[in-house]
Amino acid sequence: MQIKNFMVNRSLKELTQHRTAELPIACYETVIKENIYGYIPLHWHEEIQFVLIIKGEAIFQINEDKIVVREGNGIFINSGCLHMVEEMKQSGCVYICLNVSPHFVLSQELYTTYVTPYIQATNLSYVFVDANDFWGKNILDAIIKIKQLIERKPQYFEIDITMQLTIIWKNLIFNGFHPEYVQAEMLKSQRMKQMLSWIQLNYTEKVMLEDIARAGGLSRSECCRYFKRILKKTPLSYVTDYRIQKSLILLQQVESNVTEVAYQVGFNSTSYFIEKFRKSMNMTPLAYKKYKMDDC
Known part of the structure; x- marks a missing residue:
């Protein structure tokens, strides 16, 4: 379900609880122009976010950078990064938004080594996810599978979701990204x-x-x-x-x-x-x- 008028606290941190009843994860379709403001206003959240554009194109502003993401491609937005989204050229942009608590990405034993350095990296506010790249397609396919699992809730779907998240994270961090902290x-x-x-x-x-x-x-x-x-x-x-x-x-x-x-x-x-x-x-x-x- 799309959030058309999400609330933020005094530091622009989004107050929406990004989770299902079972898991600290949320996945929904967003039609940009249906937001009460006509765009997605500036905000941030502790969850990491993966986006897949399924129609049209959008301009994402993440911290000081602007990037255009077109149909079929996606973007990763890191935890704590200020961002906003506008529709480009009245394209009727629709995207799948996957928000995940960082602590749910990998097990506690692996979290310190394979998650913490990346969500705290000051050189990794976002990553463009290109469907033409093998690793990018793996991420985008996994986003769709997670959405389907949440909607259909087959037996053991929670385990299947964790497997897809592992695929997403491995493909994201194992492709030449070297986290830095300044x-x-x-x-x-x-x-x-x-x-x-x-x-x-x-x-x-x-x-x-x-x-x-x-x-x-x-x-x-x-x-x-x-x-x-x-x-x-x-x-x-x-x-x-x-x-x-x-x-x-x-x-x-x-x-x-x-x-x-x-x-x-x-x-x-x-x-x-x-x-x-x-x-x-x-x-x-x-x-x-x-x-x-x-x-x-």
Whole structure:
């Protein structure tokens, strides 16, 4: 089942419990445009994630990198990495998403040697999985098999899933990936999450660049460099985008009105809210509200 409006905590960590009733694993199809925001917003989770595009194409942003993944191919996103997904060229993108607790990948005896170095590696935020590569096809085929096992639940399906996970992990790490750990890179990631956390807690109030920088223990200029490098925008532009994102949920409430929503998400001017909303969503807040009401 697709998650259309997943919740995140103050550091943008996704709060969804990625598991079935039996296992710490979740596998579902995602239609990007059916998300409440029209895309998959910035977030992270402790689970590792494997994606297989089954229709269209998508742009994945993982930390500061952007990569296009087309139908038939996939991508691995490592634990703790900030990421978001947008549909490319209105392609009607649909993908299978497999989220797995790292502790479930291999047995405890093998975990320290064959899992820990990779999920902690600062040079391994993602891996493009090409169906034309033998190892890539093995991973993508295993994702499909796991999805089928979860749906059909044949006898001993839990054991079969663990076997498929072993195939996925072996093919991922046995193909020339050498994990590296750089403390400075880990610190950058932590600081970015601290600043995003502060914004999420305070976006309804007046937000100053100095406040965001202070949350990450950075100067104003360093703060701007972090946002430009990772999110390709200024800190205050991100705040505006985040406010627009939060307004989408409020506008879908029957009793809400545009002016109230504008102030609830931190804008001190209705006209400025409308201007920024139109630029982001290609329609006014009122038009969006009517569109969503008609869609109910």
